[in-house]
Amino acid sequence: MTTKINAGVIGWPIKQSRSPLIHGHWLQSHKIDGSYEKIAVDPSDLQSFIKNLKLNNLSGLNVTVPHKEMVFKFADEVTDDAKAIGAANTLWFEGDKLIAGNTDAYGFITHLKQSAPNWEINKPALILGAGGAARAILYALINEGVPEIKLTNRTIERATNLAKEFGPKIKVIEWGEKEDHLENCGLLVNSTSLGMTGSAPLKINIKTLPDTAICYDIVYAPLETQLLKDANTLGLGTVDGLGMLLHQAVPGFEKWFGVRPTVTDELRQIILNDLR
Numbered sequence: 566m567t568t569k570i571n572a573g574v575i576g577w578p579i580k581q582s583r584s585p586l587i588h589g590h591w592l593q594s595h596k597i598d599g600s601y602e603k604i605a606v607d608p609s610d611l612q613s614f615i616k617n618l619k620l621n622n623l624s625g626l627n628v629t630v631p632h633k634e635m636v637f638k639f640a641d642e643v644t645d646d647a648k649a650i651g652a653a654n655t656l657w658f659e660g661d662k663l664i665a666g667n668t669d670a671y672g673f674i675t676h677l678k679q680s681a682p683n684w685e686i687n688k689p690a691l692i693l694g695a696g697g698a699a700r701a702i703l704y705a706l707i708n709e710g711v712p713e714i715k716l717t718n719r720t721i722e723r724a725t726n727l728a729k730e731f732g733p734k735i736k737v738i739e740w741g742e743k744e745d746h747l748e749n750c751g752l753l754v755n756s757t758s759l760g761m762t763g764s765a766p767l768k769i770n771i772k773t774l775p776d777t778a779i780c781y782d783i784v785y786a787p788l789e790t791q792l793l794k795d796a797n798t799l800g801l802g803t804v805d806g807l808g809m810l811l812h813q814a815v816p817g818f819e820k821w822f823g824v825r826p827t828v829t830d831e832l833r834q835i836i837l838n839d840l841r
């Protein structure tokens with residue numbers, strides 16, 4: 566008899582998570598006897614919840630707001646990427662040890678390389694935003710060997726703090742001057758919430774980007790943001806935010822269920838239908 570494998574995503578609230586759709590699709594397509602559920606965990610119950618994972622028959626978890634930093638305290642080990650990013654989004658067991666990792670940088674870079682194989686890695690990148698998503702992106706780009714990363718944010722102190730943490734490759738520029746720094750860039754990334762349905766628009770004129778530049782928007786609702794529309798009009802390569810969400814889910818699924826899943830068009834369509 567095989568034992569059913571269970572995993573899930575914890576947050577507070579948790580209603581908004583699309584992770585069950587992703588993992589549910591993979592469980593079904595690989596015919597795995599497993600489950601993946603949304604679990605609402607009140608911050609005051611987090612410690613006991615994490616300590617009792619095995620007792621509750623859970624092989625691991627995805628972690629979302631507001632628990633992404635707090636889980637560090639309750640894991641036995643934290644991976645280097647999670648430490649550098651300052652947050653964990655995936656928990657799994659190695660033997661009896663509970664490991665806290667972060668797969669956002671992996672999701673970001675895997676989707677970029679797949680969607681834009683011609684990306685010129687040796688040119689500077691310009692990142693808009695200095696929140697949690699920006700941290701994963703900076704980590705990924707530095708790891709990849711991008712020579713210079715220009716970072717800008719409405720609240721400049723957050724960008725300066727990230728530059729101190731991530732080192733000399735990061736050059737902070739004023740939010741109001743971002744258009745003056747597009748000329749030699751190989752990659753422009755929007756890591757802010759601007760342009761998302763219900764948020765303010767992202768206002769940036771990208772006509773001075775080189776024709777070989779790639780525009781990556783981590784916003785996925787709408788899928789084609791104004792930034793990506795503008796990039797398409799100029800004939801630039803574009804990368805949407807949905808792939809990052811899907812690819813970041815791959816390593817967790819593999820660790821819990823023992824099969825490495827793939828991000829297919831069918832899966833993209835399932836999530837897109839849910840966004841409508």
Ligand code: ATR
Pocket residue numbers: 693694695696697698699718719720721723756757758759765
């Ligand atoms: P996440 O973890 O998803 O990155 P976050 O930490 O709340 O979320 O960061 C949101 C990002 O969007 C920040 O860079 C934020 O800029 P501030 O640091 O100045 O708040 C940016 N952002 C949100 N609304 C914005 C707006 N109206 N104009 C400019 N930037 C905005």
